[in-house]
Amino acid sequence: xxxxxxxxxxxxxxxxxxxxxxxxxxxxxxxxxxxxxxxxxxxxxxxxxxxxxxxxxxxxxxxxxxxxxxxxxxxxxxxxxxxxxxxxxxxxxxxxx
Amino acid sequence: xxxxxxxxxxxxxxxxxxxxxxxxxxxxxxxxxxxxxxxxxxxxxxxxxxxxxxxxxxxxxxxxxxxxxxxxxxxxxxxxxxxxxxxxxxxxxxxxxxxxxxxxxxxxxxxxxxxxxxxxxxxxxxxxxxxxxxxxxxxxxxxxxxxxxxxxxxxxxxxxxxxxxxxxxxxxxxxxxxxxxxxxxxxxxxxxxxxxxxxxxxxxxxxxxxxxxxxxxxxxxxxxxxxxxxxxxxxxxxxxxxxxxxxxxxxxxxxxxxxxxxxxxxxxxxxxxxxxxxxxxxxxxxxxxxxxxxxxxxxxxxxxxxxxxxxxxxxxxxxxxxxxxxxxxxxxxxxxxxxxxxxxxxxxxxxxxxxxxxxxxxxxxxxxxxxxxxxxxxxxxxxxxxxxxxxxxxxxxxxxxxxxxxxxxxxxxxxxxxxxxxxxxxxxxxxxxxxxxxxxxxxxxxxxxxxxxxxxxxxxxxxxxxxxxxxxxxxxxxxxxxxxxxxx
Numbered sequence: 001x002x003x004x005x006x007x008x009x010x011x012x013x014x015x016x017x018x019x020x021x022x023x024x025x026x027x028x029x030x031x032x033x034x035x036x037x038x039x040x041x042x043x044x045x046x047x048x049x050x051x052x053x054x055x056x057x058x059x060x061x062x063x064x065x066x067x068x069x070x071x072x073x074x075x076x077x078x079x080x081x082x083x084x085x086x087x088x089x090x091x092x093x094x095x096x097x
Numbered sequence: 098x099x100x101x102x103x104x105x106x107x108x109x110x111x112x113x114x115x116x117x118x119x120x121x122x123x124x125x126x127x128x129x130x131x132x133x134x135x136x137x138x139x140x141x142x143x144x145x146x147x148x149x150x151x152x153x154x155x156x157x158x159x160x161x162x163x164x165x166x167x168x169x170x171x172x173x174x175x176x177x178x179x180x181x182x183x184x185x186x187x188x189x190x191x192x193x194x195x196x197x198x199x200x201x202x203x204x205x206x207x208x209x210x211x212x213x214x215x216x217x218x219x220x221x222x223x224x225x226x227x228x229x230x231x232x233x234x235x236x237x238x239x240x241x242x243x244x245x246x247x248x249x250x251x252x253x254x255x256x257x258x259x260x261x262x263x264x265x266x267x268x269x270x271x272x273x274x275x276x277x278x279x280x281x282x283x284x285x286x287x288x289x290x291x292x293x294x295x296x297x298x299x300x301x302x303x304x305x306x307x308x309x310x311x312x313x314x315x316x317x318x319x320x321x322x323x324x325x326x327x328x329x330x331x332x333x334x335x336x337x338x339x340x341x342x343x344x345x346x347x348x349x350x351x352x353x354x355x356x357x358x359x360x361x362x363x364x365x366x367x368x369x370x371x372x373x374x375x376x377x378x379x380x381x382x383x384x385x386x387x388x389x390x391x392x393x394x395x396x397x398x399x400x401x402x403x404x405x406x407x408x409x410x411x412x413x414x415x416x417x418x419x420x421x422x423x424x425x426x427x428x429x430x431x432x433x434x435x436x437x438x439x440x441x442x443x444x445x446x447x448x449x450x451x452x453x454x455x456x457x458x459x460x461x462x463x464x465x466x467x468x469x470x471x472x473x474x475x476x477x478x479x480x481x482x483x484x485x486x487x488x489x490x491x492x493x494x495x496x497x498x499x500x501x502x503x504x505x506x507x508x509x510x511x512x513x514x515x516x517x518x519x520x521x522x523x524x525x526x527x528x529x530x531x532x533x534x535x536x537x538x539x540x541x542x543x544x545x546x547x548x549x550x551x552x553x554x555x556x557x558x559x560x561x562x563x564x565x566x567x568x569x570x571x572x573x574x575x576x577x578x579x580x581x582x583x584x585x
Contacts, residue, residue, distance in 0.1 A: 053477070060334065080197070
């Protein structure tokens with residue numbers, strides 16, 4: 001099987017996806033991704049010259065509505081499922097080390 | 098009270114005649130869950146207290162006219178339920194105990210006065226076809242506990258087959274309602290894209306996802322879809338189409354119906370027993386006055402590749418919202434914010450979910466977009482056109498829902514070719530956005546059920562239901578029940 005995607009590329013994708021990977025995982029995900037990429041290459045057989053890409057299953061037009069303010073959730077509710085919060089705000093670890 | 102043998106319509110009559118109470122019904126459901134769910138493992142959460150409270154409240158009411166008055170049902174765990182834990186089958190959301198609102202479909206069920214008794218197991222974030230990817234448990238097929246129930250809505254299909262509830266909701270992105278319905282011998286409907294609001298259904302692939310009902314009979318299924326369908330101002334992709342009374346169009350009359358049978362759906366990969374069941378179904382349709390012809394959907398073999406690129410691409414974007422800040426589990430190890438994202442997502446997501454996100458991010462990344470993502474969208478157009486061409490001359494497309502009956506738990510056949518052969522009959526339907534139902538159409542010599550799939554034109558659910566119902570009424574497959582332990 002041809003390998004198209006390097007382990008470095010997978011580490012770069014992991015960084016973009018904000019998913020920490022170990023060396024073992026990077027190797028494993030690289031192997032899997034290469035299998036998938038080899039498989040989806042079958043689409044190259046299909047002549048798609050001049051074919052419009054389909055972005056949605058049904059025809060959609062822009063849907064406009066009035067911008068009306070309404071009561072949605074309270075600050076208290078918004079924080080209810082958060083792992084950590086303080087003074088009515090989501091609390092996260094330091095942004096800088 | 099045992100409701101396993103009764104339709105919703107029959108139960109409605111019994112409630113109206115005061116032969117039973119809602120409490121009887123809900124207790125029957127809860128008792129059945131206690132009796133069999135340690136074997137079946139369909140439920141992640143059972144909400145006994147609120148279900149009984151709701152039952153008592155409904156029993157006080159004099160007006161019993163709501164469309165699902167007192168009917169016990171359950172919801173796949175990727176559909177949010179206010180104040181009731183919603184996990185998406187993921188450890189990431191194990192602490193998401195207090196969702197702030199009900200999904201529109203849940204609102205509509207409650208407006209129709211159904212009683213929801215709990216939340217159902219699924220593959221993590223609906224990625225998988227066995228429930229083995231659930232962070233919580235593997236659901237077992239009620240027909241043979243050594244086999245999978247299918248997935249990702251495996252809990253939804255197994256709960257109905259085991260007689261734990263009268264109906265469930267599932268979601269279907271690439272077959273996740275129809276395949277488990279076929280494996281569990283029940284009726285599962287994937288409606289037209291846009292027929293049902295997706296508001297509150299946790300997004301996997303937004304251009305493919307649809308919520309739909311799983312039930313024991315076609316008539317029950319049509320009634321649930323009537324309740325949950327319709328335009329929703331909270332989902333801009335929900336359609337403005339009128340919602341016909343699906344359950345009232347079940348006349349049994351299919352004279353003159355033109356059926357198309359795609360040769361790609363009956364390839365060598367299809368088990369001979371399944372093929373025979375489909376051929377028998379076609380003979381039956383002929384005897385009811387329909388005609389059938391073989392057709393071709395020539396781009397079917399590319400559907401799995403298109404599906405994996407598009408669904409994984411959309412998933413990699415949709416799952417960005419799980420960051421350990423607003424909900425979900427945060428990694429204990431993180432010392433700064435970036436690590437909080439990385440470690441929470443690394444610990445929270447399972448292997449299959451990560452694999453799909455890597456594929457999605459790869460296909461969407463700069464330099465690859467044209468070659469993979471746009472290419473897949475173009476082939477998607479051709480797949481949809483295949484359906485348009487067939488539907489110009491035929492009313493419905495009929496074939497097997499799956500090429501084989503349910504496989505064994507732990508079999509985990511990762512040979513991609515085998516997995517993709519399984520996708521050929523289900524995935525193209527989501528890519529084209531058309532509606533499709535699976536109805537029981539036979540059993541293997543080992544006693545595992547098969548499903549017949551009936552596919553319709555956009556928004557032609559009424560025709561799909563009529564054709565499914567005509568088959569069901571002429572056969573006894575839906576009357577056979579799995580031999581699980583217990584009283585029912």
